[in-house]
Amino acid sequence: MHELSIAISLVEQLEQAARRERASRITSVRLALGALSGVERGPLEFCFPMAAAGTLAEGARLEIEEVPITVRCRSCGAETRVGELQLACPRCGAPGVEVTGGRELTVRSMEVV
Numbered sequence: 001m002h003e004l005s006i007a008i009s010l011v012e013q014l015e016q017a018a019r020r021e022r023a024s025r026i027t028s029v030r031l032a033l034g035a036l037s038g039v040e041r042g043p044l045e046f047c048f049p050m051a052a053a054g055t056l057a058e059g060a061r062l063e064i065e066e067v068p069i070t071v072r073c074r075s076c077g078a079e080t081r082v083g084e085l086q087l088a089c090p091r092c093g094a095p096g097v098e099v100t101g102g103r104e105l106t107v108r109s110m111e112v113v
């Protein structure tokens with residue numbers, strides 16, 4: 001399962017950060033998950049405890065903040081939240097937008113003891 005390998009690398013990243021803080025345990029993690037990240041929330045939540053078992057993150061609470069897709073128009077500069085990726089500006093209709101949000105798979109914060 002794709003999300004399991006994502007969860008494992010996430011836990012590795014968390015453990016490295018926790019070791020730098022000389023923490024003994026990670027109690028909660030807040031993750032930004034973009035709609036375009038290619039990772040599904042449900043499977044990730046399911047896989048996280050398995051990936052965390054036996055690590056500093058064992059038993060940590062996982063909070064997921066879903067990040068919507070945002071595009072910026074190259075013509076009018078408008079930045080718009082969209083439900084799904086589109087190639088024309090929702091504001092002025094010009095073709096050519098760049099994705100400015102929604103690719104995130106980022107640790108926003110974590111709590112350790």
Ligand SMILES: [Zn+2]
Nearest residue numbers: 073076089092
């Ligand atoms: Zn536009």
